[in-house]
Structures are given as structure tokens and as C-alpha cells.
Amino acid sequence: MPNNTSSAVETGANRTPRRRRETQTYRTWRQFRRHRTGLFGLSIIFTLMLIAVSAPLIAGNQPIACHFDGQWHFPALVDVANKIPFLSFVLNKSKPFRFAGFDAKTAVGDDESAIWPVVRYGPLETTSDGLARPSREHWLGTDEVGRDLLARLVHGAVVSVKVGVVSMGIAAVLGVLLGGAAGYFGGWTDALISRLIEVVMCFPVFFLILSIMVWIEPDINNVMVVIGLTRWTGIARYTRAEFLRLKSQDFVAAAVVSGAGPLRIMLRHLLPNAMSPLWGTIAFGMAQAVLTEAGLSWLGFGVQWPEPSWGNLLRSAFEHRGVAPAMIAGPSVAILLTVLAYNLVGDALRDATDPKRAATP
Amino acid sequence: MMPPDRPMLDVVDLHTRFRTGDGVVRAVDGVSFSIHRGQTLALVGESGCGKSATALSIMRLIDPPGEIADGQIRLHSVDDNPPVDLRTLSERRLREIRGRRVGMVFQDPMTALNPVLPVGGQIAESIRAHRPVDRRRAWHDTIELLDDVGIAAPDRRARQYPHEWSGGMIQRALIAMAVAGRPDLLIADEPTTALDVTTQAQILELLQRLQREFGMAILFITHDLGIVADMADDVCVMYAGRIVERADVRTLFTQPAHPYTQALLAALAGFDRSPTRAEPIPGGVPHPLHLPDGCRFHPRCVLSRRLAADGRRETAVVPRDRESVIVLRNCIRPVDGRDIGGPSLRPVAAGHDVACWEANDGAAIGIARP
Incomplete structure (x- = not known):
């Protein structure tokens, strides 16, 4: 027995224990994982993204799957797939999933075998039941022309997710390029870019965006680019x-002394080391972007009625606050939760990438 | 010892200065030396005397507000091409020389590798920077190099990140990286200062082996005279931005002529195994913005002090900075008060140059320990 142990110790000493590769990303994740509120925020964001991607499966007037005329159809799935560029191309080539003028609601009766979304109304589908209170039929009630508010809320999530990701994507690329050039080259480049940063920062961002939006077409894509x-x-x-x-x-x-050029220095050596404090900033920026979009849509410069967005849902709720006060709950809670989630994740990222904390195992 | 043929690198009257808010710091003030193929030149001196600034100038790594103000850094080629002056070379051509013809090893191994990239990847990258090989070939060569510099299990180690390596291992990796391009000249800027003594010896041995194998010249920067005795063929002693003594290693240790060199040797405890205490040099390196007039070492110089005390040298009261201080007129020269800068290098024997007005040779001054 003692012999066994000693030989085990020897072999153990000879090879280092197999452990997880200690990449920067993994270290950040390990720190992040310990942050409960951060994980909470992250789960909200993931849920939100899931809802945005699968919006037609949750609320829509197309069944997810139905048997009609001896064939299976998946209209809502096709709607989801159509949002993904490559997949839609393949689907459209392979098989006509849905034929023209297919009205699922009349074609597939309740007795037919069909799987429906939880909410059986599309975001733009009007009913005769205007400004209805929350009920079993319309969980969050309806707006002034009888559209289901939950359906609009679910489809409005798409806008919020898109705004956060795309606008901060643009901002991150611009910021890293300009800031990186300023930091690396210094001198005149730095002076010029630093002054540009200061000039842009001088303007209150929301009013800058507002005054730009006055001059261009109010459209969600324009909003994202301007943000x-x-x-x-x-x-x-x-x-x-x-x-x-x-x-x-x-x-x-x-x-440098082993012969690397400026581009290699910047991309391989500087950028990966500079990224960690940026993640937090990007997460906070996403929260800001969601808020900005909601504000713009509320004022009528963002997503245009009747297309749903949390901002213009809030607007119409505000306009009918006397008759249907419950309308305001959905969009305001959604905005609050989303902004809170992004901020929680930003907080956790900032802590996780803080070198003073990284020392603790 | 192989006969010194044509030099590999000629540094001629190099001046590097830094413009600061308070004035111009002359970090390197007229330094000249040559390094021959396959030989090691040691640059010795206390901290802040311009050793590293000299090395960085040769690599052209001096960033604003610093600049290489004057001088030539002539790098000779192995074949009969004319030498290039690294001081005036374009950035593009310089990049071809860095790593391929001149490699460099830094002082602190723990900060000399990118923390977010695996060690092997960084070496492979430097291989690909000066040789047109594909990824797999570069990786293969990396493993071979790591094996060559004595890293055990190199294929597994190469995939690890710098923080998983010890300082000595990283220094080996950095040496591997520096010699990957088979440079003619390797600049080693205090490569063992941050390492413990046993690791130091291994690293020095490694450098010597690689020098024998590749026949490269080494510019070895250190403040450790023990390492100098071990490594160097020739030695330049620097003080306050200038070379004060230049000799081959044997002459320097047996017949040091400059009082500073003698003081450095006296400060080396037990160098000749005599049971005496190490003798510290009084005072510190002068502030680079307030260098003393005349010989820059004279305020700390035992020779200067002794000659004055013996009454064999004139002293004078010179007003400076609202205070009058007694200085040794003869170590300032000339007497009319016009500062002509310190003494310049002059030969005291064949291949032995000293920048001191008073020293003749080591024996004549005889700064012995008590």
C-alpha cells in the first residue's frame, strides 16, 4: 500500500494536472459567473433574444405547423427562417412551403390538426374589439384598432434587440478603429481624433440624434445607424x-524587435489586451441604445406606426391612458427589464474584467 | 580566441536625448564602440547611466519625446554589401532588419510576452514575420526551437499561456524568439537581472552555446561584473551617458584604469577571494539634468579627492546655484571656467581607452582597498 501511494505521487509529479485552458475569455467568464445579478441580467437578455428570434412562433396568425390538403405546412417556422438570410435562400429554393393567399385562419379550422402560437394574433392584425381590457383572449388587452398588445409587445422585442446589437456594433467598430488609431499613432492623428471625440461628446446625444432624425427618413435602420x-x-x-x-x-x-509591423502589433498584440474593459462599456451602451430607440419611437421619429416597437406602444398607451390604463404595463415593464438586464450585465462585466478583482481565485 | 575581423556593428558618436519639461536629458552622450562577429561586448554601469538607452537606440525603439540626435549605427553585412546606418534607415527596411539581423532579449521576462496569446503562437508569429513559411512549418520550427533552448515537453508547453510559465522558461522562450531569425547580432538587455542565480547561470550558458552555434555577436548589457567576467570578450564601462573605459575583459579586471571602474570592482564583494568588505561608491549617479561640470564622475571620485587632499591638485571655489561649492579645478578644466565637457577617451595601452584626465594606468593610481 505505501509503495502504491509513493509511485502514484511520483507519476503525479511528473505530469501537470490537466485543466481548463486559461484564456482571457475563460478567466473573465469565471469572474462573471460569480456575479448573481449579472447572471440574472444575462438570462433576461438571452430570453429576450430568444423571444425576438422566435416572435412568429409565440404570437402570430399563422400556425406553427398544420396539416392541410394532405400536406404538412409550417408557416410560422418559415417566417422565422425568412429572417435568417442564408436559411431563407435555401428554403425558398427547395420547396414552396406556403402558397399564395394561404389564409391559415380560415383554411385550418379549429378541428383540423394544427399547432398554433400561444397568442393567435399577428402584431398588425386588427379585430373589432378596440381598447379591450386584459382578458383570456387578449392577455394584455388590445389597442385602439383592436390589435393584440401581447403580440405587438413580442414583435416589438425584435426592434429592441436589433437596436442594441446593431447600433453598438457600429459604435464598437468606429470607436475601436478611431480610438486605436489615436492611441497607437499619437501625434497629429491623436490630436485630431481626440478633438473629434470631444466635439461629438459636447452634444447631448439624445438631442443630437433627434436633430439628425428630423432631417432623415424616420426608419428603424436609420435610428440604428445614427445611434x-x-x-x-x-x-x-x-x-x-x-x-x-x-x-x-x-x-x-x-x-517590434522581432519584426512585426504596425497592423500586426495593433490587431494581435494591442486589441486583444484592450478588449476586456470595452465589454462593460458596450453592455452599458446597449442599455442606452434601447432607451434611445424607445424615446425616439415615443416621439414618432423611430419605428413608424403601425409597426410595433416598445416606444410607440408606450406612446399609444399614453394617449389612451384615460380609457385603458392597463395598456401601459406591458411596454414599460419590458423596457425597464431590458435596460436593467443590460446594465446588470455591464456591471458584472466591469467587475469581472477589473484586474484588482481578478487576483482572487 | 578567434582573431577580430571586420566589426559586425559600429556605433559612432551616438547621441540620444529626451526632451522633458525641465530640459533635455542627454541619456547617451557621444558613445562609440564596435562589436565583432562571434564576440561579446559587455556594456556595464550603474542604473541610469545610459546602457539601455544605447541598446534601444540601436534597435531604433526610442519614442518621442526621445530622439537619436546624432551619430551613426553602422550594421555590417556578412557578405560584402555596404553597411547600413540604422539611424537613418526607413521604418520599412528597419523591420526587415529587426529580428532577422538584429535580435533583442529584454530584462523582465514576465512582461515581455503578450499575456493573451499562447507562447508558441508568439514565437511562430515572429518566425513567420521574417520567413515565408506556412503556419504548420512555423509551429514545427517553434517546437524545435523551444526544445533547443531546453524547454521540456515543448509541444505541450507551446500551447500554454505566458502566466503558466516560470520566468526562466519565458526568458528561454524569448531567447528562442530572438534567435529564430538567426540574427548576426543579439542585444541582451540585462537578460538575467530578474532571474534567480541558478537560472541566471543556465541562461548565460544557453546564450554562450547559441553564440557558438550561430556565430552571432552579442551586445550584453548588465550591471553585474561577475557576469561580465563570465561572458564578455570586450567591456565598455558607462557612466552618466558616456563610455569611461573600454578594454578587453582581462585588462579591465586586472588593470582597471578609470577610478570608476576601480570603484566598481572594489564594490564587488570577494571578487579576488580576499576576505574584505565590499567598498560602496559614495554618492549616486548624478541627476541627468544637473550633470557636474567637467568630468562627470569627479564628485564621487576617490582619485580626485585624494589628489586634492594631498595638495597636489588645485581646488577653487566656484559659485553654482546660489551656493559656493568647492570643486576640483583640475577635474573641471580649463581653469577659465568655460566648461568643455568631460574628458574624452584616450588610449593608455593598446586596445585600452580611458576617459580620465588624471589616470595613467591601473597600477599608477592604485586605488586599493584598505
């Missing part, structure tokens, strides 16, 4: 500061 073009300054300043700090590190000098 992206005005929200990059924070990311740029972080990137610039990180590049300045990292530029003078030994490993950059070591890369």
Missing part, C-alpha cells in the same frame, strides 16, 4: 487609453 454614429466616443476613449498604456509594454517592444 451607432453618435455613441462611439466612450469606446474610442477607452480604446485610446488602453492602446496608450499597452503601447509601452515590453511585449510590444519584443514584437
